[in-house]
Amino acid sequence: MNTNDSRVSRSRARLIEAGKELLMKNPKASLKEVAEVAGVGRATLYRHFETREELILEIARECFKLTSQVLRPIYTDCKLSAREKVRRGLEALMPLADSYHFLLSLWNIAEGDLEVLAYYGQQMDDLTSLIEQAQKDGDIRKDLSIEWISSIIDAQVYSAWWLIGQGQASVEQAAGFAVTSLFEGINA
Amino acid sequence: MNTNDSRVSRSRARLIEAGKELLMKNPKASLKEVAEVAGVGRATLYRHFETREELILEIARECFKLTSQVLRPIYTDCKLSAREKVRRGLEALMPLADSYHFLLSLWNIAEGDLEVLAYYGQQMDDLTSLIEQAQKDGDIRKDLSIEWISSIIDAQVYSAWWLIGQGQASVEQAAGFAVTSLFEGINA
DNA sequence: TTTTTATGAGACATTTATGTATCATAACCG
DNA sequence: CGGTTATGATACATAAATGTCTCATAAAAA
Numbered sequence: 001m002n003t004n005d006s007r008v009s010r011s012r013a014r015l016i017e018a019g020k021e022l023l024m025k026n027p028k029a030s031l032k033e034v035a036e037v038a039g040v041g042r043a044t045l046y047r048h049f050e051t052r053e054e055l056i057l058e059i060a061r062e063c064f065k066l067t068s069q070v071l072r073p074i075y076t077d078c079k080l081s082a083r084e085k086v087r088r089g090l091e092a093l094m095p096l097a098d099s100y101h102f103l104l105s106l107w108n109i110a111e112g113d114l115e116v117l118a119y120y121g122q123q124m125d126d127l128t129s130l131i132e133q134a135q136k137d138g139d140i141r142k143d144l145s146i147e148w149i150s151s152i153i154d155a156q157v158y159s160a161w162w163l164i165g166q167g168q169a170s171v172e173q174a175a176g177f178a179v180t181s182l183f184e185g186i187n188a
Numbered sequence: 189m190n191t192n193d194s195r196v197s198r199s200r201a202r203l204i205e206a207g208k209e210l211l212m213k214n215p216k217a218s219l220k221e222v223a224e225v226a227g228v229g230r231a232t233l234y235r236h237f238e239t240r241e242e243l244i245l246e247i248a249r250e251c252f253k254l255t256s257q258v259l260r261p262i263y264t265d266c267k268l269s270a271r272e273k274v275r276r277g278l279e280a281l282m283p284l285a286d287s288y289h290f291l292l293s294l295w296n297i298a299e300g301d302l303e304v305l306a307y308y309g310q311q312m313d314d315l316t317s318l319i320e321q322a323q324k325d326g327d328i329r330k331d332l333s334i335e336w337i338s339s340i341i342d343a344q345v346y347s348a349w350w351l352i353g354q355g356q357a358s359v360e361q362a363a364g365f366a367v368t369s370l371f372e373g374i375n376a
Numbered sequence: 377t378t379t380t381t382a383t384g385a386g387a388c389a390t391t392t393a394t395g396t397a398t399c400a401t402a403a404c405c406g
Numbered sequence: 407c408g409g410t411t412a413t414g415a416t417a418c419a420t421a422a423a424t425g426t427c428t429c430a431t432a433a434a435a436a
Contacts, residue, residue: 005434007382026296027215030423041384046425105293108214141376147356148347148365149374155343159336168335177336185373186337188329195403195412218393229414234395 001047012048014038019059024102031055053109060110063099064119070096075126082134083183090156090182091175097161104158124150156182189235200236202226207247212290219243241297248298251287252307258284263314270322275367277315278344282363285349292346312338344370 001008018038022029031052035042049055070092074085093100103110110116127150134140140149160174169177189196206226210217219240223230237243258280262273281288291298298304315338322328328337348362357365 001382002435005382007434011383031425032423043385043427044383047382050425052424135376138376140374141372144365144369144374145357145361147351147354148362148369151347151351152344152369152374154350155347156340158346159339159343162342163335163339166335169333174336177332181332181336181340181373183373183375184329185369185371185375186328186332186340187371187373188323188326189412190405193404193412199413219395220393231396231415232413235412238395240394 008048011038011040011044014040015045015048015055016059016062019055020063020098020102023056023059024098024105027106056106056109057113057116060103060106060113060116061119063096063103064116064123066096066099067093068119068123071123071126075130081139082130082137083139085130086134086153087179087183090153090178093157094160094164094171094175094178097157097164100154100157101161104154127153153182196236199226199228199232202228203233203236203243204247204250207243208251208286208290211244211247212286212293215294244294244297245301245304248291248294248301248304249307251284251291252304252311254284254287255281255311256307259311259314263318269327270318270325271327271371273318274322274328274341275371277318278341278366278370279363281345282348282352282359282366285345285352285362288342288345289349292342315341341370 003009015034015038019034022034022037031045032042034055035045038045045055049058071089074080074088074092077085080088111120128146131140131146131149135142135146156178160169160171160178163169163177164171164174191197203222203226207222210222210225219233220230222243223233226233233243237246259277262268262276262280265273268276299308316334319328319334319337323330323334344366348357348359348366351357351365352359352362
């Protein structure tokens with residue numbers, strides 16, 4: 001299969017999009033359903049992805065590529081304070097919240113893959129050193145462990161995804177909420 | 189089947205425990221696996237739960253009963269301030285974090301059941317009026333929507349579950365982290 | 377336009393999960 | 407202790423998902 005053929009890239013994109021959407025909501029969804037939603041024949045799905053697991057892993061890799069692509073420029077921008085990086089990162093992740101949620105929701109499968117694990121490790125490292133720096137700079141309190149802080153940053157994205165999905169907030173609103181409550185807390 | 193028979197209650201308890209553990213990690217886990225982990229014959233599982241869905245719903249109901257049992261006494265205690273109720277509720281939920289995560293992870297199925305939905309609605313109502321009260325009392329900031337606040341309270345429990353599962357914090361530590369970061373935020 | 381090739385439709389084999397039924401056994405209850 | 411009954415093991419039927427293969431067709435590349 002020639003990657004330059006427009007039919008190939010189109011089918012692939014559709015399958016990944018449909019798979020992300022469906023499997024995220026229902027991890028038991030069949031590949032038949034995925035192909036249907038993608039508007040593509042079932043046989044074509046198997047031409048692109050040898051097995052169900054391979055499809056899931058490819059989607060996971062794609063999700064990490066997306067988040068990396070968005071986060072990297074922010075995290076490596078020397079002009080920004082650590083706190084500002086977290087803030088911008090959080091905002092930038094909002095539109096990708098469904099990719100994020102896919103990874104959470106199918107993590108039991110995705111974590112079995114070396115490439116996915118490498119992406120994950122890299123993003124964790126980036127975030128960890130960011131938090132470390134911010135704590136050193138006195139921007140972020142030191143009585144919370146780094147693991148906890150990165151965990152609740154993840155959780156903010158998750159919350160935002162949930163709220164947006166319920167139709168109870170726009171992307172911009174959710175981003176604002178997330179940044180505020182993450183840094184200032186809910187205390188009056 | 190006689191509920192008073194000790195064999196019955198034992199089998200049921202084991203099946204629910206095993207199901208919670210397994211299906212939470214892997215929603216595709218088969219009932220054969222669940223029965224094996226429970227140390228119970230597959231046929232016995234079907235004697236207790238007519239279908240796969242019925243098992244999942246029963247576990248969900250059980251999870252809600254657990255959280256209700258823990259939360260109700262706190263929420264209805266008139267001596268406590270609204271803010272204190274949120275704090276104590278959060279701490280009390282920590283040991284039940286896996287029940288909580290089960291519900292999140294299988295929500296697509298659980299939400300289809302009226303009884304489960306009733307439990308959910310009740311807990312949401314309790315939490316909502318609590319937050320409303322706290323905002324009125326000036327304990328919780330008013331520039332965050334109620335939906336967002338309840339959403340990030342959930343998220344704290346989720347984060348705690350994750351961290352505990354990774355072995356990077358004890359239940360007590362996680363509870364402390366959650367309360368601090370929820371109320372004060374991560375600002376230094 | 378001509379050639380190449382990805383696709384859709386469908387048939388097919390295989391595996392696996394689901395749910396039902398039976399029967400001997402062992403655990404529980406009175 | 408003796409009767410009741412839940413259980414385990416097993417066999418069975420059914421349905422559904424997975425993965426492979428073929429062939430005509432349509433769409434892309436040359």
